[in-house]
Amino acid sequence: MATPSAVRVVSRRVVKPPPRPRHRIPLTSWDASFLSMNYIQKGLLFARPPLSAARLLDHLQAALADALADYYPVAGRLATDRHRDDECGDVVVGCSVSIDCGGQGAEILHAVADGVAVADVVPPGADDDVPRVVHSFFPLDGAVSYDGHELPLFALQVTELADGVFLGFACNHALADGTAFWNFLNAWADIARGRLAPAEARGGAPTSRPPPLLEKWSADGGAAAEPAVLPCADPSVLVERPPKLPMRERMLRFSPESVSVLKERAREELLAAGDTSGAAAVTRFQALASLIWRCFARAWRLALDQDTVFRAAIDNRGRLRPPLPSEYFGNCLDSVSTEAVRASELLARGHGWAAAAVGRAVAAHTDAVIRERVAAWKAKPTVYTRRWFRPGGVFVGSSPRFDMYGCDFGWGKPLAVRSGRANKVDGKASLYPGRDGGIDVEVVMTPEHMAALEEDDELRAALSPNAAPAKNI
Numbered sequence: 001m002a003t004p005s006a007v008r009v010v011s012r013r014v015v016k017p018p019p020r021p022r023h024r025i026p027l028t029s030w031d032a033s034f035l036s037m038n039y040i041q042k043g044l045l046f047a048r049p050p051l052s053a054a055r056l057l058d059h060l061q062a063a064l065a066d067a068l069a070d071y072y073p074v075a076g077r078l079a080t081d082r083h084r085d086d087e088c089g090d091v092v093v094g095c096s097v098s099i100d101c102g103g104q105g106a107e108i109l110h111a112v113a114d115g116v117a118v119a120d121v122v123p124p125g126a127d128d129d130v131p132r133v134v135h136s137f138f139p140l141d142g143a144v145s146y147d148g149h150e151l152p153l154f155a156l157q158v159t160e161l162a163d164g165v166f167l168g169f170a171c172n173h174a175l176a177d178g179t180a181f182w183n184f185l186n187a188w189a190d191i192a193r194g195r196l197a198p199a200e201a202r203g204g205a206p207t208s209r210p211p212p213l214l215e216k217w218s219a220d221g222g223a224a225a226e227p228a229v230l231p232c233a234d235p236s237v238l239v240e241r242p243p244k245l246p247m248r249e250r251m252l253r254f255s256p257e258s259v260s261v262l263k264e265r266a267r268e269e270l271l272a273a274g275d276t277s278g279a280a281a282v283t284r285f286q287a288l289a290s291l292i293w294r295c296f297a298r299a300w301r302l303a304l305d306q307d308t309v310f311r312a313a314i315d316n317r318g319r320l321r322p323p324l325p326s327e328y329f330g331n332c333l334d335s336v337s338t339e340a341v342r343a344s345e346l347l348a349r350g351h352g353w354a355a356a357a358v359g360r361a362v363a364a365h366t367d368a369v370i371r372e373r374v375a376a377w378k379a380k381p382t383v384y385t386r387r388w389f390r391p392g393g394v395f396v397g398s399s400p401r402f403d404m405y406g407c408d409f410g411w412g413k414p415l416a417v418r419s420g421r422a423n424k425v426d427g428k429a430s431l432y433p434g435r436d437g438g439i440d441v442e443v444v445m446t447p448e449h450m451a452a453l454e455e456d457d458e459l460r461a462a463l464s465p466n467a468a469p470a471k472n473i
Contacts, residue, residue, distance in 0.1 A: 007113045007136040007159060014105035014152075015061050017068035017075050024098040025073055026227035027174055028216050029377040030316075030331040032097055034173035035146045036239045036383045040181055041138045041420025043168035044404070045121055049411040053160055057110055060158065060167075060409065063192035064106065070211045071184050071329070073175065076101045078148040083229060096227035097235060099153070099175065107155040109139050118164040122416045130249040130418060130442070138168040138420035145174035146239045167409075168420065177331040179315055182402040183212065184329075189407040196410035212329035217320075219374050230381050240385045247424050248450040252463060254288065255438040262287035262351075262462055269352025278356035281363075285431075288439060290354035291462055292429050293394050297343050299445065299453040300427070302392055304344035310358055311337045312396040314365055321367040334373060335395075336361040343392075389425045397423075398430040400439045 049056055068075050079100040085091040116133060123131070135141065139155040153172040158165060171181050187209050218226070232238060254262075266287045270279035293310045302308060316332045317324040324332060338357045346354060389395055404417045417432050417440070424444045432440040445453060453459065 006115055007111055007133065009109050009111045009157070011057075011110040013057070013061060013108050013110075015064045015068065015075070015108060016103050016105040017065065017072040019103065020072060020101075022100075022102045024079060024100055025214065026096060026098045026216060028330065029228040029374055029381070030177075030333055031174045032228040032230060032235075032381070033377070033383050034331060035097065035235050036144055036385050037173045038422035039140050039143050039145065040171040040173050040176070040178070041141075041168065041422040042181070042404075043134075043137055043166055043418050043420065044407055044414040045118065045416040045418065046165050046167065046409075046414055047118070047412060048161075048164050049409075051411070053110065056165070057108065057158060059192060059195065060156065061108055063188055063195055063409070064108070064156075066191045067184070067188040068106065071187065072103065073099045073101050073214060073329070074154045074171075074184065075103055075106050076153060077104050077150070078146070078153070078172075078174065080149065080234060081227070082233060092233040094229040094231050095233055095235060096229050097174070098227065105152065107139070107152045109155065109157040111137070111157055111159040113137070113159050113161050113166075115162065117162040118415065121161070121164075121166065121418070128250070130251060134166075134418050135421045137166045137418075138170055138422075140170040141421055142241075142244075143170070144239055144241065145172050146235055148172040148174065164415070166418075170420070170422075174331070176329065177315075177333040178313070178398055178402060179317065179326060179332070180212070180329045182404065182407075183209075183327065185407050186403055187212075189409045192409040210325075210327045213325055213327045214329055216330060217324060217328065217332065219371055228378075228381065230383075235383075238383045240387075242386045244421070245426075246447060247426065247444050248447050249424070249442060249444050250450065252441040252443060252459075253434060253438065254441065254463065255434070255436060257438075258462060258464075259284050259288065259439055262291060266290060266352040266355040269350055270356055273352065275352075275356060278352070278359065281359055282352075282355050283359070284439070286355040286358045286362075287351075288431070288441065289358040289396060290351050291459065292396065292441065292443070293354055293358075294347060294351070295453060295456045295459045296394050296427055296429075296445075296449075297346055297392075298456055299449045300392065301452065302343035304342065306343050306392055307340040308343050308346055308392045308394075309337050309340050309390075310354075310361070310394045310396075311335050312358075312362075313398075314362065315399075316370050319365060319367060320370060334365065334370065336365050386425060389427070394427050394429065395425070396429045396431060398432060398442075400431050400433040402433065404433055405435060 076099045083094040137159045139157040157168040267279045428444045430442040
């Protein structure tokens, strides 16, 4: 197995959008909350493209420059404005952060991974650990969103493999959430794919994808959102940079049949318990969430009287009234949480009960709740840090609804999706679409806890749906 030291960066280039008037876009409370979090790091593994390295880089650069015409904030930088007391002008009472859309540029790095093959990135065995060399395929490693005052808000590292290529993306989390991030990548891929298509097949416009909505959401429905004000002179005082802890990462592949079995099992348990409404409403997400929550609780070996919760990122766009379109560019993200429950109760009450608990948390996240949270943040602003991930709590991010495998830059769909080191904590799971229509779950735990998870009978049974369900309580 190749080591991260085998990856070497050989060149860098800056990509700028077409010239346009310079202006600023204020961060909302949703955006500013991510100033202390790492950049989003997601990457796509491809077979070797039918292009030389030089032509591949030129191809991606040209398509990115075109995409930045609509997505020009991606090429900006962060800027902080201090807010002073109206009566005492020298007294700083807070600050706000904006995206300075000055065309400073995104970045493309070219790297070579000597001796690393596709099979090293995606080992042939099922449900293997993600190899550590994958982390070296991503730029801006360790950067937090605040660093976007100096660093690019977006960067791509193109890493040549022996028989393929890995595109590792890093995106400032104060700039975009997962929905906005994947919309941008797909728009860029559409343009790139069109550039390699035969002339007669290109048509008139390079892409029919709707442009991004760059105007920020305002709680009062105004034309422009007010900047989110933080209670400090500079947001750097809110940033935490915790040490990197040793973690193991595994990709668990749930086939469509596996997910269907989990969902049906939850439905049957709820019907047996007399919860007909919960049984009718159960979803694939709830069924997977229940499994992850209970398996993690066992792997942690929680004390029977210790509280545990399940939390998940949730998109606000379709829940607001009126709803925001999916093209809204920025963060429009909250998290939902179940009520705290003792570990003994979680494990005793079963798969269906936990699935229903997750469903209630999701259903309770309404337009009114979203607006209440925005008002509460304005009254007491805060940013997410690692302390937000509490011990004994599961957190699920990303979504199988993101069109990850639709990112075809002109030589075919990705072979696999992987992530970098960013925002990894013990007990985090990320959901990706499976190439076969199922769901891939990236799980992150300490080595000790991952070893216990690997021995979990219920998880093993869920990954092999033909086996009899296990009760590993």
